[in-house]
Amino acid sequence: MIRLKTLAAALLLAAGFLFTSAPQSQAANLENMLYLDLEYGRVVIELKPDLAPKHVARIKELARQGFYDGIVFHRVIEGFMAQTGDPTGTGTGGTGKKLPAEFTPTPFQRGTVGMARSQNPDSGDSQFFICFKPAAFLNGQYTVWGQVVEGMEFVDQIKRGEPPANPDKIIKMTVAADAEKKS
Template sequence: MKLFYLAFAGVLYLASFAGDVFAQSNDNFLTIQLKDGPVVIELLPDVAPKHVAQIKELASKGEYDNVAFHRVIDGFMAQTGDVQFGDMEQGFQASRAGTGGSSLPDIPAEFSDVPFERGTVGMARSQDPNSANSQFFIMFAPGDFLNGQYTVVGKVVSGMEFVDKIKRGAGANGEVTDPDRMVKVTVGKQ
């Protein structure tokens, strides 16, 4: 009978351990609900721990919900994440979208040798490499010229077909009139 209890306790421990491992690994995904469907991004905390932590914190607080894709350039990338001026339900300012951040501090660059390929997610910033805050972009195509110049935070693992449907900008810098938005952003696979 003791052997049965030990075996049962071992199974419970393994099930608990597997649950913890799944919870931890699920924590390194971001799900963005777009108008056409969900996009799942695998975050890379081993590559950019500070940037990933900030994105997860903002997503957990609902800060990315209803934020516009304010700059979208066909054949290049779709940029979003301006929680200060890009929230299309509260305080959206089309002329300022892309110039704001969040109430959290800017993050020092975490450059890596991870290449910018189709589906790569990188942090947007100003000319100052240490100015990334809340904005990020998703690559439509490879962008080797960004390698080592911008921080990679993740990669799209499902739903790239929905990213491809994001409304493109017509302005010289990819500015979008009546832009698409991130409907809801959550940490984990949904």
């Protein structure tokens, strides 16, 4: 009987720990999630600060400024990726703030979000892409900073072209923690 009471007390203590720590871990998780709203639906991107802390910080900063709201997908290649983040819509623009490369061996899979760049590895700025399929030739060559965890079916619907004739736009891009505070 004493063992049963001890076990019950341990379970209650563990349950109390789980319930008291859940809001903190949920808040931390929401701080590292993005909501990318498209006309087709919401895409949820898990940020990877462990892989690319400078890129994640910059993407969150730009999202919080509303930088991405209304920006078009200017380069969308069937079987490869959808690229956005250029305020001019031409593929040549950005914010002017270049980031040093944060390359890792993390593979580019379906839904991987990477930073676009020029020939210079340290030229990432505001443009990024989402892979439709695995793209092993990018591995170790581009910075991985996120992964689509929900809504990839909406990414699949983005109109193709370089540039698309009638490009899709980001309606709104929000850090999930900020969106949850408002609701």
